[in-house]
Amino acid sequence: MRIILPEIKELLGTKQQRIIRRVLSYFEPADIAEVWSDFTPEERLKLFNILDVKLAADIFEFLEEDQMIELLENLPARRKIAVLNEMSPDDRTDLFAALPAGEVEKIIPLLDLDEQNRARELLAYKANTAGGLMTTDYITVPETANIADALRELRTKGRDIDFIQNIYVVDKVHRLQGIIPLKNLLTATPRQRVERVMDGHFPSVGLEMDQEDVAHMFGKYDVISLPVLDKLGRIRGIITVDDVIDVIKEEASEDIYRFSASGVVDEYLSENPLIIARKRGMWLLVLALAGFVSGAVLEHYSFLLSSIVTLSFFIPILMNTSGSAGTQAATVVVRGLAIGDIKLRDIWRVVRKEFLIGIMVGILAGGVTALRAIVMQGDMMLGLTVATAMIIAIVFATSLGGLLPIIFKSLKVDPALMSGPLITTILDTAALLIYFNITFLLLWRR
Numbered sequence: 001m002r003i004i005l006p007e008i009k010e011l012l013g014t015k016q017q018r019i020i021r022r023v024l025s026y027f028e029p030a031d032i033a034e035v036w037s038d039f040t041p042e043e044r045l046k047l048f049n050i051l052d053v054k055l056a057a058d059i060f061e062f063l064e065e066d067q068m069i070e071l072l073e074n075l076p077a078r079r080k081i082a083v084l085n086e087m088s089p090d091d092r093t094d095l096f097a098a099l100p101a102g103e104v105e106k107i108i109p110l111l112d113l114d115e116q117n118r119a120r121e122l123l124a125y126k127a128n129t130a131g132g133l134m135t136t137d138y139i140t141v142p143e144t145a146n147i148a149d150a151l152r153e154l155r156t157k158g159r160d161i162d163f164i165q166n167i168y169v170v171d172k173v174h175r176l177q178g179i180i181p182l183k184n185l186l187t188a189t190p191r192q193r194v195e196r197v198m199d200g201h202f203p204s205v206g207l208e209m210d211q212e213d214v215a216h217m218f219g220k221y222d223v224i225s226l227p228v229l230d231k232l233g234r235i236r237g238i239i240t241v242d243d244v245i246d247v248i249k250e251e252a253s254e255d256i257y258r259f260s261a262s263g264v265v266d267e268y269l270s271e272n273p274l275i276i277a278r279k280r281g282m283w284l285l286v287l288a289l290a291g292f293v294s295g296a297v298l299e300h301y302s303f304l305l306s307s308i309v310t311l312s313f314f315i316p317i318l319m320n321t322s323g324s325a326g327t328q329a330a331t332v333v334v335r336g337l338a339i340g341d342i343k344l345r346d347i348w349r350v351v352r353k354e355f356l357i358g359i360m361v362g363i364l365a366g367g368v369t370a371l372r373a374i375v376m377q378g379d380m381m382l383g384l385t386v387a388t389a390m391i392i393a394i395v396f397a398t399s400l401g402g403l404l405p406i407i408f409k410s411l412k413v414d415p416a417l418m419s420g421p422l423i424t425t426i427l428d429t430a431a432l433l434i435y436f437n438i439t440f441l442l443l444w445r446r
Contacts, residue, residue: 001031005038012043017050029055033062045074057086065098072099081110088162089115090135090243093122097132122237130214131207133247134228134237137161140168141194143177148190150180163240165225169198175233178202204229207236211247216340218244251338286422294429301436310377311439314369314386315432321365322393322431323424329354329401330423334415337405344410350402358398362391385442389435396434397427 004023011020024032036059039047048056048071060068060083072080084092084107096104096119108119118136125131139157141150150167158164167180178198188197203221205214205228217226224241304311333350336342342350366387373383401423405415 001027001035002038005035008047009039009043012046020047020050021052021055024051025055029058030062032059036063036067041070041074044071048075049079053082053086057083061087061091065095068095069098077110081107085112085115088135089118089122089137090133092119093132094127096123097127125207128211129207130205130209130211130228130239131236133211133214133243134239135163135243136237137163138166138168138227138235138238139164140170140174140235143169143171143195145169145194146190147185147188147192147194147197150185150194151190154185163225163242167194168227168235168238169194170235173232174235176202176204176227176229176235179227202227205239206231212251212338214239215244215247215251219340291425291428294425294432297429297432297436301432301440304436304439308382308439308443310373310379310382311435313377314373315435317369318386318390318393318431318435319428321390322397323427325358325361325394326397326401326423326427329357329398330405333402333405337409337415342406344406347403347406347410350406351399354398354402355395358395359391361398362394365394366390381443385439386435388442389431389438392438393427393431393434396430400427400430 008020008023011023036044044067048059051059060071063071075083087095092115096107099107104123108116111119122132122134122136125134137160139153139161141153145153154164154167165182167182167185168176169178169180171177178195178200179202180194180198184197184199203217203223203226205217205226207228207230209217214226218224218241226239227235228237228239230236333342366389369390370383370387373386374380377383404423408415
């Protein structure tokens with residue numbers, strides 16, 4: 001698409017609308033959306049008004065949130081409503097969630113009646129739940145229907161639905177009874193009853209299920225769509241895999257941002273620098289206050305440092321190594337909790353495993369550090385002291401790094417909030433206490 005971008009811009013200047021529509025019809029909407037920012041605001045508006053409504057709506061769904069809002073603010077009213085009517089219900093709901101409530105209330109009454117009802121229904125659900133994630137574009141048939149009826153329904157409604165994998169069989173009160181994959185529908189005989197072809201055993205999700213749990217369901221059952229049921233078992237919508245991919249990206253980004261205490265909650269480039277600075281500043285203030293504790297430990301044991309100056313040589317090594325070991329353990333466990341590999345009941349298995357890992361890594365790091373102390377300082381007891389402190393500090397760090405995320409999860413707190421800088425600061429203080437107490441026992445009394 002970028003290769004022909006200069007030609008498209010030139011055509012926009014010559015008002016060759018028919019040629020522009022024809023050329024762009026050969027490209028995927030996602031590819032056109034990818035180069036959208038390469039056009040000027042005037043070119044974007046002109047191009048969007050030239051396109052067929054269906055293609056325009058498809059491109060619109062792939063645009064960034066700020067690009068969508070920019071177009072909505074500048075499009076003629078009739079064109080704006082036509083595009084919104086054409087959008088997928090779930091994508092339109094995401095857009096409405098980003099707009100001021102007052103503006104949404106002005107737009108909805110202008111939509112077609114069916115689209116108004118869909119929009120109000122989906123906006124009633126929380127954004128991070130299955131209800132907020134689902135689309136109402138799906139096809140149902142009554143359980144009394146036959147295959148010919150189902151095919152007729154598919155031909156009638158299928159033109160307006162972007163994603164069709166299954167036909168959903170419902171009873172008189174719209175409770176989901178079974179699912180017919182398209183393959184089974186197309187290979188069955190027209191007179192067969194749908195209840196003989198449908199699969200009555202199917203996974204589903206509830207309206208209030210958290211979007212992260214929904215993503216786990218897709219991974220567990222290896223499906224590309226799931227029906228969303230209310231408490232009475234009635235189908236209210238479906239969730240498709242493209243929306244779940246967005247959820248996975250969103251949740252992964254959120255965990256990474258929180259774990260690093262970066263202060264970013266959405267797209268980095270769209271975030272206000274003042275807001276990022278405020279959030280980072282709060283974390284840094286907390287860490288600075290926590291660092292005062294490490295300073296107090298150093299002050300308390302200053303008599304050891306003044307008597308045995310070589311002790312200070314190994315403080316940075318000990319703190320960096322134990323802090324890194326704890327962060328590594330915490331990262332693995334936070335990730336495991338996020339994707340469902342680690343459950344709350346696995347807490348002691350995790351601690352035991354990290355304890356053993358800590359011993360092995362501690363012996364390796366302690367041995368290298370002891371060798372350095374013996375060779376460079378010529379002091380066997382100093383080497384033993386540093387090695388012992390290193391082993392104990394790393395074992396403590398890996399065990400705590402594995403334990404804290406699970407404790408946070410059990411308290412209904414996002415484990416990613418236990419950021420890398422926070423656990424490193426905690427472990428710095430712990431490492432100093434371990435180091436000085438081991439020194440007091442092994443060196444000070446000799």
